[in-house]
Amino acid sequence: MTVETVPPGSNPLPASAGQDLLHLLGQRYSTSPKYLAAPGPTIEEWTRAARLAERAPDHGALRPFRFVIVGDDQRPALSELFAQGALERGQPPDDVDRARARAFNGPGLAALVGRICPDVPDVPVHEQWMCVGAGLMNFLNALHGMGFAAKSLSGLSVSDEAIKAAFCGADESLACWIVAGRPRQPAHPRQPEPVAPLLETWRPTQA
Numbered sequence: 001m002t003v004e005t006v007p008p009g010s011n012p013l014p015a016s017a018g019q020d021l022l023h024l025l026g027q028r029y030s031t032s033p034k035y036l037a038a039p040g041p042t043i044e045e046w047t048r049a050a051r052l053a054e055r056a057p058d059h060g061a062l063r064p065f066r067f068v069i070v071g072d073d074q075r076p077a078l079s080e081l082f083a084q085g086a087l088e089r090g091q092p093p094d095d096v097d098r099a100r101a102r103a104f105n106g107p108g109l110a111a112l113v114g115r116i117c118p119d120v121p122d123v124p125v126h127e128q129w130m131c132v133g134a135g136l137m138n139f140l141n142a143l144h145g146m147g148f149a150a151k152s153l154s155g156l157s158v159s160d161e162a163i164k165a166a167f168c169g170a171d172e173s174l175a176c177w178i179v180a181g182r183p184r185q186p187a188h189p190r191q192p193e194p195v196a197p198l199l200e201t202w203r204p205t206q207a
């Protein structure tokens with residue numbers, strides 16, 4: 001499989017490619033599972049997205065995340081875990097059924113697992129979580145670039161002990177699920193906020 005690497009000092013892309021990329025990135029919107037159609041990403045496409053997630057800024061080269069793909073054959077086992085969790089939380093039968101069905105959401109399903117180490121010198125926990133978030137962003141953008149729509153989802157399942165045990169090792173957290181598939185309809189662009197609170201120029205106060 002081709003992995004995008006650019007030799008130091010070289011820039012093989014035409015200038016317009018950067019503009020096209022910026023345009024593409026500006027068109028990414030999350031899409032709920034009900035608006036996702038098959039097929040989901042192939043294992044090669046998931047892998048390509050994970051490789052791009054690795055380009056997230058990573059202080060200390062800790063790579064504090066990994067992805068776990070849930071294949072179609074594994075959905076029934078996941079749905080039982082979802083249902084069991086809902087039962088143990090005392091949720092009513094309708095909610096248990098909804099929890100069971102949730103494991104079949106989205107033509108493609110991945111889990112994002114965070115591995116945050118509390119005592120790394122110079123790399124506090126919040127910096128490691130920032131890397132996880134940046135990895136997620138690159139992963140979503142990569143899927144978008146391949147023509148998929150996607151959404152990150154959490155809910156009660158990510159803190160369910162049995163589900164965490166099924167996906168995470170010691171010292172890992174289940175950060176979120178990522179559903180992906182072909183968009184059934186164009187995304188609804190949200191109106192951008194006025195730019196002022198988002199970006200301003202610092203003015204030091206005069207002494």
Ligand SMILES: Cc1cc2nc3c(=O)[nH]c(=O)nc-3n(C[C@H](O)[C@H](O)[C@H](O)COP(=O)(O)O)c2cc1C
Pocket residue numbers: 028029030031151152153154155175176
């Ligand atoms: C870690 C994480 C978990 C999320 N969990 C949920 C969720 O359970 N339900 C939900 O509706 N949105 C959830 N979201 C928000 C959506 O993924 C999405 O970002 C939001 O709908 C805004 O859409 P946008 O990405 O197009 O701006 C989560 C986002 C993140 C980063």
